[in-house]
Amino acid sequence: MKAVHFGAGNIGRGFIGKVLHDNGYEITFADVNDEIIDALNREHKYTVHIAEENGAAYKISGVKGVHTAQDTEQLAEAIAETDIITTAVGVNILPIIAKTIAPHLEQRGGGKPLNIIACENAVLATDTLKAAIASEIGTHAFSNIGFPNSAVDRIVPIQKNENILDVKVESFYEWVIEADSWAGDDKLDGVNYVPDLMPYIERKLFTVNTGHAAIAYYGKTLGYRSVSEAMKDDEVVVFLRNVLKETTLYLTHNYDFTEVEQSEYIDKIIGRFENPYLSDDLDRVGRGVLRKLGPNDRIIKPLVYLHENGHDHDALSELVVHALKFDNQDDPEQMEMNQIVSEKGVSHFLSTHSGLEKGLLEEIKAKI
Ligand SMILES: NC(=O)c1ccc[n+]([C@@H]2O[C@H](COP(=O)([O-])OP(=O)(O)OC[C@H]3O[C@@H](n4cnc5c(N)ncnc54)[C@H](O)[C@@H]3O)[C@@H](O)[C@H]2O)c1
Numbered sequence: 001m002k003a004v005h006f007g008a009g010n011i012g013r014g015f016i017g018k019v020l021h022d023n024g025y026e027i028t029f030a031d032v033n034d035e036i037i038d039a040l041n042r043e044h045k046y047t048v049h050i051a052e053e054n055g056a057a058y059k060i061s062g063v064k065g066v067h068t069a070q071d072t073e074q075l076a077e078a079i080a081e082t083d084i085i086t087t088a089v090g091v092n093i094l095p096i097i098a099k100t101i102a103p104h105l106e107q108r109g110g111g112k113p114l115n116i117i118a119c120e121n122a123v124l125a126t127d128t129l130k131a132a133i134a135s136e137i138g139t140h141a142f143s144n145i146g147f148p149n150s151a152v153d154r155i156v157p158i159q160k161n162e163n164i165l166d167v168k169v170e171s172f173y174e175w176v177i178e179a180d181s182w183a184g185d186d187k188l189d190g191v192n193y194v195p196d197l198m199p200y201i202e203r204k205l206f207t208v209n210t211g212h213a214a215i216a217y218y219g220k221t222l223g224y225r226s227v228s229e230a231m232k233d234d235e236v237v238v239f240l241r242n243v244l245k246e247t248t249l250y251l252t253h254n255y256d257f258t259e260v261e262q263s264e265y266i267d268k269i270i271g272r273f274e275n276p277y278l279s280d281d282l283d284r285v286g287r288g289v290l291r292k293l294g295p296n297d298r299i300i301k302p303l304v305y306l307h308e309n310g311h312d313h314d315a316l317s318e319l320v321v322h323a324l325k326f327d328n329q330d331d332p333e334q335m336e337m338n339q340i341v342s343e344k345g346v347s348h349f350l351s352t353h354s355g356l357e358k359g360l361l362e363e364i365k366a367k368i
């Protein structure tokens with residue numbers, strides 16, 4: 001069995017690559033990073049280290065690399081033969097990946113089933129990828145291709161290791177895939193197939209990722225650099241719990257999770273954030289501030305729902321204020337947001353970018 005995975009970064013090598021390898025796939029990693037591609041083609045293997053006391057180390061072999069823009073023939077060949085295509089590149093890059101994949105899908109023809117799965121932190125990211133591919137080539141090449149949406153959860157920080165391919169990850173992982181959109185019978189072990197993905201992706205996004213954003217945006221204002229460092233401050237933990245209390249309202253109102261289930265889920269996640277064997281930079285966790293303040297993302301979507309339905313949303317409003325003040329000079333999205341805010345003001349930014357209405361805007365502005 002063969003796989004093509006776009007994005008040989010942290011989650012690509014540290015999570016998706018490992019699951020595919022454990023299922024017996026030979027993996028072609030497609031990326032734009034020459035250093036990583038060269039290392040993959042030199043070593044054909046790497047190691048995944050589990051970040052815990054006496055953590056295990058797993059050898060991942062049978063891997064190679066192709067450059068998505070330069071190795072067109074090798075990529076065409078890999079896609080022609082592949083059983084699965086996965087991505088972990090960042091949701092904003094999906095339109096670029098769609099342009100890369102589309103012509104090769106046309107050439108591939110019908111044949112054996114193929115599944116294409118976007119593994120990004122966004123609601124229904126595979127649908128986004130599918131629509132972008134369709135706008136390139138239409139849908140005639142889609143017979144026998146499954147486009148299941150998915151939710152992926154494993155914390156993999158940015159890291160520098162002696163071998164650039166090796167990657168340190170937390171022991172926890174969860175990969176949930178929409179069962180009904182899967183093409184063929186060869187399902188993956190180690191993955192949870194569900195009939196309806198929405199409860200899982202929103203629970204993950206509005207707990208793990210909203211929680212992470214709360215730690216990053218508030219923790220940075222208090223001068224912390226990493227998640228585990230910020231988690232030692234009770235003020236951060238209290239703020240985090242207040243934020244997650246509010247997203248719990250959203251999740252228990254919209255889905256079948258009980259408050260007890262959600263509270264257990266939160267406790268487990270807080271334990272993951274406290275992991276002393278992982279050093280996860282607040283700048284990584286908060287990066288992409290424009291995306292994170294988008295109307296369907298981890299902060300604004302639950303906030304707007306709670307406001308519209310007359311529920312507590314003070315902590316999420318405060319989180320917007322911290323996000324507006326986040327200071328990460330390396331994040332181009334931060335620079336863009338700062339420029340819009342300085343030229344046109346906060347109200348303009350939050351109404352045009354985040355889609356906030358006057359009432360909520362006034363509440364947030366009163367907290368700045
Ligand atoms: N790191 C985590 O804890 C984590 C967990 C779950 C989900 N995710 C999601 O996974 C995705 C990737 O995150 P990451 O942490 O691995 O980021 P990363 O920066 O480590 O990896 C992204 C990779 O994509 C590559 N890339 C960029 N443009 C490309 C292109 N046009 N073609 C091919 N490759 C390209 C980059 O070179 C890089 O190697 C994001 O959507 C993120 O939200 C991350």
Ligand SMILES: O=P(O)(O)OC[C@@H](O)[C@@H](O)[C@H](O)[C@H](O)CO
Pocket residue numbers: 121152153154155156208209212213284285286287288
């Ligand atoms: O990847 P982002 O930028 O959407 O979010 C940052 C982190 O919250 C995220 O990468 C988590 O580590 C991950 O989603 C855990 O599964």
